[in-house]
Amino acid sequence: MASVAGGLLFLFLHIFAAHANNYIASSSSPPKFFNVLSYGAIPDGQTDNSQAFSKAWNEACKWNNRNGQNVVLVPSGTFMVNSVLFMGPCRSRMVFMLRGVIKAPSNPSLFFTDTWIGFRYINGLVVKGGGTIDGQGNFAWPYNDCFTNRQCKTLPVSMRFDFITNGRVRNLRSINSKNGHFTLYSCNNLNITKIRLTAPEESPNTDGIKIGMSTNIKISHSIIGTGDDCIAMLSGSENIDISSVLCGPGHGISIGSLGNNVAKEFVRGVKLRNCTFVSTQNGLRIKTRPSSFPSFVSDVIFSGITMANVNNPLIIDQQYCPQGNCFYQEERNAGVMINDVTFMNIWGTSRSEVAINLQCSEDIPCQNVKLVNINLAYSSTSAKQMVSKCVNVKGVSYGRIQPSGCL
Structure with a gap:
């Protein structure tokens, strides 16, 4: 009986070890962090950190983390950033984690572009972190005269999501956008939750979320108070x-x-x-x-x-x-x-x-x-x-x- 019990115990341990090895082999790799401070970003609210942010993103996007995530980390502090575009496709799943504050430029010579912070051609993007993007729109709203001036120049949307699939945006705050806060174009399966978008009631064209040519979009548990539509669904919005x-x-x-x-x-x-x-x-x-x-x-x-x-x-x-x-x-x-x-x-x-x-x-x-x-x-x-x-x-x-x- 003792030999039989010993044999069963040996068999059980062998099976358990095999399953444990398989689990370890199939589990996700730990995330790899790319802190913008390591690429020269200075959180003084005045230095232009666009290049540092771009370098951190580009290196993270190219890094093959196999089954893991690459995290671009914006830590506590206030970072001034000019127009920046985070491009894919990337070799691993990407997380943009905003812990601090990203502040837009207040210099009018830097206003006129369609995007301030943009994400494009990314599958599996996550944007989160509890931080804030500050569009400093009060400096730009006097230039927003498109309702009466057909020759007006474009002011930037605070955050654009173009050609994003299987993405999540959660636990963020956007204040005082120069134009709209978030714009979604040609996205599929994007979940937005626990966000807060705010601008004064009299601020012009500060839509909360604009959706166009996008499918399977979910927006939930959020607070939106602006000078235009809280949410606008334009052509191509489906499901x-x-x-x-x-x-x-x-x-x-x-x-x-x-x-x-x-x-x-x-x-x-x-x-x-x-x-x-x-x-x-x-x-x-x-x-x-x-x-x-x-x-x-x-x-x-x-x-x-x-x-x-x-x-x-x-x-x-x-x-x-x-x-x-x-x-x-x-x-x-x-x-x-x-x-x-x-x-x-x-x-x-x-x-x-x-x-x-x-x-x-x-x-x-x-x-x-x-x-x-x-x-x-x-x-x-x-x-x-x-x-x-x-x-x-x-x-x-x-x-x-x-x-x-x-x-």
């Missing part, structure tokens, strides 16, 4: 999931505008849920130009939304023309079709008399629009009654609808 976002101040969360380009545009598959809007200019908005090449918005669900003193809580505007330079229908013979849009379980207060305002085209009416359990009260002490308006809208309503009388 967008937005949840637990606090928006305010700002212009709300928008789809569009669509229909101002010379090609077919679309937004499809948007889910926006469990979000809160506080004192925003708009709440949930779909905006399209009055005439365009054939384009569409479809499969949109807004649900579980709280409105607190919002000026235009629910709005579809197929006549959106902010600068009065839109084409006429007879010139383009097309338009933007809006169908399968649901507003569901929305409550709170409106500071405008028209809380539900769905204005669609006579030539291309909105199709299959649903209003389900809407309960909005007037935040004003005025004796006027709050109303809803629906023009050229085909749809239905269910449950309690306040204000009533629209569908």
Whole structure:
């Protein structure tokens, strides 16, 4: 019996050792850190650290860490950085870990570019760390006159993500962007969570997050308060999931505008849920130009939304023309079709008399629009009654609808 027990013990230890060796062989390698201080960065808030940041990224990107991650570390301190672009593809998974503060230049001669901090052509990018990017937008906002000046120069977006796949952005803060805070272009499977984007309500064009030509984007558990849209979904946005976002101040969360380009545009598959809007200019908005090449918005669900003193809580505007330079229908013979849009379980207060305002085209009416359990009260002490308006809208309503009388 003793020999049998000894044999079984030997066999067990042999099997355990084999599994342990296999586990060790297959486990990830430890991360390799590339601290920007090691490449000459100086955290004094004044020295231009663009080259040091680029050197750290380039070396990390080229380093083959097999199954591990390469981490570009920005430690505590304030680092001034001019325009910098972090390019892939890289040989290992990349992490940009921001612990300190990155500050944009305040010199007007360095303002005019489309990107301040950019990430491009990277698979598996992670940007995190709890730090802050400070766009110092107060120095640049006087130059943002594009609404009235067609010859205006471009001001930079604080952080751009172009051609990023399987990425994550979390636990960051962006303040006072010169233009928008984050822009996503041609990204796929990007998860953004626990971020805070802030700029004064009067700051021009400081959108929180702009999404274009991107699929499978998730945004959650974030606070966005800006001078423009908290989130804007432009053409090519598909399968967008937005949840637990606090928006305010700002212009709300928008789809569009669509229909101002010379090609077919679309937004499809948007889910926006469990979000809160506080004192925003708009709440949930779909905006399209009055005439365009054939384009569409479809499969949109807004649900579980709280409105607190919002000026235009629910709005579809197929006549959106902010600068009065839109084409006429007879010139383009097309338009933007809006169908399968649901507003569901929305409550709170409106500071405008028209809380539900769905204005669609006579030539291309909105199709299959649903209003389900809407309960909005007037935040004003005025004796006027709050109303809803629906023009050229085909749809239905269910449950309690306040204000009533629209569908």
